[in-house]
Amino acid sequence: DIQLTQSPSFLSTSVGDRVTITCRASQGINSYLAWYQQKPGKAPKLLIYAASALRSGVPSRFSGSGSGTEFTLTISSLQPEDFATYYCQQLNSYPYTFGQGTKLEI
């Protein structure tokens, strides 16, 4: 199975900060990676797929990059509504594993 390791697990941030979250895969997954945002009590929301494709309607301050085994999610200028937990997921092969999550805190 492909393991995904996100770093950091927690990040203390402020509005306006530039934030980068890393997701490392235990083996190459090409660009088969998605990023999700989850707020408390809500289902996850797809932000990015195919490593760098922004889902329609997602603000352009979110961007993704990477291929192979190392990927990043960047939020260029953190907004109050961005405080949430972020997960990566590999779409290369089942089981379609998720990273352990990164929680952004004020």
Place this chain on the structure above:
Amino acid sequence: EVQLVESGGGLVQPGRSLTLSCTGSGFTFGDYAMHWVRQAPGKGLEWVGFIRTKDFGETAEYAASVKGRFTISRDDSKHIAYLQMNSLKTEDTALYYCTLELPFEYWGPGTLVTVSS
């Protein structure tokens, strides 16, 4: 508008069975694989399994943690996917979501399963 709604959750004793349903609307149900994802209280997301479409034999794949205990099926005429859970363990306690095929653009609100004596 695509909508997914899970149902069937509740409190169940260890070793017992429970079947969850996922009802879809706003899309051609039979054209999409259906996945289940769960989230234990305060924990991260865990992919549970998925079922392919009729064109691909309606075959299913599962996470190792549930293989042999859980079965996913579908009834395209009713627009429902099922997650039959047998031999439940306390560690199966979670909020169970259904989603459409990868990437997971659409999610239901989830249904809570609590396994406890």
